[in-house]
Amino acid sequence: MSIRLQNIAKHFGTSRALEPVNLDIRDGELIGLLGPSGSGKTTLLRIIAGLEAADREPAGRILFGDRDVTNLHVRDRRIGFVFQHYALFRHMTVFDNVAFGLTVMPRKSRPTSGEIRARVHRLLEMVKLEQLANRYPAQLSGGQQQRVSLARALALRPEVLLLDEPFGALDAKVRQELRRWLRHLHDELNFTSVFVTHDQEEALELSDRVVVMSNGRIEQIDTPDTLYRAPTNRFVFEFLGDVNHLEGSVRDGVLTCGDARLAVDLADGAEELLLRPHEVELREAATPNAHMPVTVTAISPVGAEVRVELEADWLGEPWLATVRHADYERLGLTRGMRLFAVPRRWHRFPDELSTTKPKELESA
Ligand SMILES: Nc1ncnc2c1ncn2[C@@H]1O[C@H](COP(=O)(O)OP(=O)(O)OP(=O)(O)O)[C@@H](O)[C@H]1O
Numbered sequence: 001m002s003i004r005l006q007n008i009a010k011h012f013g014t015s016r017a018l019e020p021v022n023l024d025i026r027d028g029e030l031i032g033l034l035g036p037s038g039s040g041k042t043t044l045l046r047i048i049a050g051l052e053a054a055d056r057e058p059a060g061r062i063l064f065g066d067r068d069v070t071n072l073h074v075r076d077r078r079i080g081f082v083f084q085h086y087a088l089f090r091h092m093t094v095f096d097n098v099a100f101g102l103t104v105m106p107r108k109s110r111p112t113s114g115e116i117r118a119r120v121h122r123l124l125e126m127v128k129l130e131q132l133a134n135r136y137p138a139q140l141s142g143g144q145q146q147r148v149s150l151a152r153a154l155a156l157r158p159e160v161l162l163l164d165e166p167f168g169a170l171d172a173k174v175r176q177e178l179r180r181w182l183r184h185l186h187d188e189l190n191f192t193s194v195f196v197t198h199d200q201e202e203a204l205e206l207s208d209r210v211v212v213m214s215n216g217r218i219e220q221i222d223t224p225d226t227l228y229r230a231p232t233n234r235f236v237f238e239f240l241g242d243v244n245h246l247e248g249s250v251r252d253g254v255l256t257c258g259d260a261r262l263a264v265d266l267a268d269g270a271e272e273l274l275l276r277p278h279e280v281e282l283r284e285a286a287t288p289n290a291h292m293p294v295t296v297t298a299i300s301p302v303g304a305e306v307r308v309e310l311e312a313d314w315l316g317e318p319w320l321a322t323v324r325h326a327d328y329e330r331l332g333l334t335r336g337m338r339l340f341a342v343p344r345r346w347h348r349f350p351d352e353l354s355t356t357k358p359k360e361l362e363s364a
Pocket residue numbers: 012016017035036037038039040041042043044198
């Protein structure tokens with residue numbers, strides 16, 4: 001089921017929660033709504049659901065496929081919901097929770113009790129909870145409860161699944177596991193999903209496309225890869241990961257900042273360059289193009305890469321560099337060590353309208 005939002009805006013009293021937004025979601029897509037607190041993600045999700053009405057002015061429209069659902073009641077939109085706080089019925093078993101939506105269907109459309117049983121067992125099998133069918137919610141872990149919520153939402157075979165911070169209350173490892181669940185179920189059952197998160201990693205890992213929001217506006221809609229490599233503005237760039245700043249002034253093709261110098265192909269004047277941690281290389285000596293002395297102040301060799309914190313007189317805020325374990329060992333990195341930072345590439349946003357063009361430093 002494709003979803004199309006046209007000119008959807010929302011005010012609460014006089015305060016604006018959403019500027020008029022347009023959004024096209026393709027059939028079968030898994031879309032993440034990502035943004036800081038208060039950016040309008042939940043409001044947008046609730047409007048898609050029909051739990052909240054969009055402003056009448058401008059008169060926006062919501063289409064599910066060819067169907068105009070703008071004025072359709074939530075119960076007629078064929079949507080499955082999963083919320084952060086597993087709103088399971090405490091007095092019902094896992095099985096009955098998942099079956100609930102089916103058992104209260106109008107008699108005409110209600111499956112037989114045999115069909116309901118079969119469907120619930122199949123769903124519990126999919127979320128690997130068939131052994132726990134007779135337990136009550138209080139006897140389950142948070143992650144298990146959220147899997148029950150997912151199965152319950154899917155029992156009615158919705159064409160659209162909406163999830164609001166579905167894994168927000170769970171610890172990191174369980175979150176990871178549930179993300180895989182969701183991706184797996186989404187691909188297997190072929191519905192369209194929209195989920196809200198403020199977690200960049202979650203959005204980038206799980207979504208086919210991410211909608212980045214701030215201040216009630218959609219800043220960018222793109223695949224995780226494009227978002228990361230080609231953010232349309234500074235907000236998106238900074239929101240999607242750690243950023244190192246280099247402020248200085250350019251004269252005759254050299255950016256100077258305290259005693260640091262970097263060859264740049266830019267016009268004279270004040271400049272600010274931004275670098276991701278993996279775009280900072282560490283070397284024992286300066287290069288003809290980059291003379292940027294730094295001191296190692298912290299090292300965290302945990303995970304796939306080593307995170308190295310760097311300080312220097314010419315830096316306002318410490319920098320973060322990520323290096324491979326092999327380079328960490330080769331350089332023999334220790335705290336207090338003096339090295340040289342060499343940018344592999346950098347980004348700049350001279351004004352909010354321009355797009356970033358990463359600058360490769362071939363000969364640095
Ligand atoms: N029922 C409401 N009444 C008044 N203002 C509201 C209401 N719901 C949301 N808002 C306001 O609308 C704006 C957008 O809120 P929304 O909940 O959509 O943001 P969000 O991005 O989901 O944030 P969070 O991540 O904190 O949940 C906020 O400024 C919020 O205070």
